[in-house]
Amino acid sequence: MKIEFAPLNIPLRRRLQTAAVLQWVFSFLALAQCCLAAFVLLALSDWWMVAMLYGGWLWLDWDTPSSGGRRSQWVRTWSVWDYFRDYFPLTLVKTVDLDPKKNYIFGFHPHGLVSSSKSSLSYLVSRPEGGNVAVIAVGGAPEALDARPGALTLQVRNRKGFIKLALKHGAQLVPVFSFGENELFDQMENPTGSPLRRLQNRLQSIMGVAMPLFHARGVFQYSFGLIPYRKPIHTVVGKPISIVQTPSPSTEDIEGVHKVYLQSLTELFEQHKHTYGLDEHQHLNFI
Numbered sequence: 001m002k003i004e005f006a007p008l009n010i011p012l013r014r015r016l017q018t019a020a021v022l023q024w025v026f027s028f029l030a031l032a033q034c035c036l037a038a039f040v041l042l043a044l045s046d047w048w049m050v051a052m053l054y055g056g057w058l059w060l061d062w063d064t065p066s067s068g069g070r071r072s073q074w075v076r077t078w079s080v081w082d083y084f085r086d087y088f089p090l091t092l093v094k095t096v097d098l099d100p101k102k103n104y105i106f107g108f109h110p111h112g113l114v115s116s117s118k119s120s121l122s123y124l125v126s127r128p129e130g131g132n133v134a135v136i137a138v139g140g141a142p143e144a145l146d147a148r149p150g151a152l153t154l155q156v157r158n159r160k161g162f163i164k165l166a167l168k169h170g171a172q173l174v175p176v177f178s179f180g181e182n183e184l185f186d187q188m189e190n191p192t193g194s195p196l197r198r199l200q201n202r203l204q205s206i207m208g209v210a211m212p213l214f215h216a217r218g219v220f221q222y223s224f225g226l227i228p229y230r231k232p233i234h235t236v237v238g239k240p241i242s243i244v245q246t247p248s249p250s251t252e253d254i255e256g257v258h259k260v261y262l263q264s265l266t267e268l269f270e271q272h273k274h275t276y277g278l279d280e281h282q283h284l285n286f287i
Contacts, residue, residue: 004222013083018227020083022219025226028113066119088180088228093236093272101130103171104240105162107138109154109265110147110181113212118165125171134171136162141210145200148187153285156262163258170245173257175238175265179276184228185214234276238268262286 043051064070084090098104103125124132137143139155146153166173190197190213203211218225241260246253269284 001223003224006220006222013086017083017087018219020080021087021227023080024084025228029226067123069120088184088231088233091232091234093234095237095268096239098172098174098240099130102240103127103130103169104133104174105166105171106133106135106174106176106237107156107162107261107265108135108176108178109138109156110143110151110178113144113147113210118161121165122169125165125169135176138162141204141208142201144210144212145187145190145197145204147182147185147212147214149183151182152282153287155287156265157286160254160258163254163261164249166243167246167249167253167257170243172240172243173261174240175261175268176235177238177265177269177272178233178235179272179278180231180233181235183231184233185216187215188213234272236268236272238264 039051039054042048042054105121105125121134121136124134138159140159143153143155146155163173165171188196190200196213200211215224215226216229217223217227219227241257241264243257266284273282274280
């Protein structure tokens with residue numbers, strides 16, 4: 001394999017953008033393991049009191065992630081997020097104005113290798129003051145195994161839990177499609193029924209998370225690595241689907257809203273696909 005090295009005269013700003021994405025990749029793949037190892041080492045050393053204090057804080061703080069988290073305006077203003085955005089770059093496209101007095105559930109497509117907690121979502125969309133948005137990767141872990149350049153397969157036909165959640169809390173449903181999301185990484189071929197796919201499905205059933213074997217570029221060369229490609233991403237937020245709060249939604253209620261959601265998602269995709277470089281013959285495939 002021929003290795004394509006990055007040129008030496010890359011501007012500093014682009015190097016900082018790569019560094020910002022590199023820290024995200026490290027956080028996603030290894031930060032938890034490193035923190036666990038540090039905790040164990042502290043607990044077994046003369047600094048064991050630090051580990052005990054952290055353990056106590058962890059116990060007191062256990063429910064915070066599922067009850068709104070801890071918002072930090074200082075962290076939100078860090079320059080690293082600007083560099084991260086500009087690496088691709090990322091663009092958020094708003095098609096309509098949203099009422100800040102209402103709560104929303106954004107159905108995000110396609111899967112971006114992230115997960116969500118039901119308890120956390122319920123907390124956000126049940127707040128009476130409104131103004132909260134819960135973003136759900138509807139396809140879940142299985143859809144990540146089909147994420148590769150050019151893929152338009154969405155696992156959504158049997159995904160109705162988010163519909164029930166919206167009805168139960170009266171949150172407005174908003175379809176969101178991120179054009180370019182699947183272009184960031186390549187993935188080893190794993191067609192349905194292949195040994196690799198069977199192994200991935202087995203691991204997913206055990207651990208609850210997908211294990212896609214993805215790859216892209218490196219830090220100092222462009223031929224291989226785990227840094228995502230520099231591809232533009234345009235995340236288009238669609239028009240809200242009005243939801244009437246139904247504390248105990250029936251199967252018919254859920255099926256009806258689900259049908260409307262699929263139609264709205266299809267219309268959103270078809271309306272914007274030409275703008276972001278897709279051909280006329282490319283359509284969403286729901287499974």
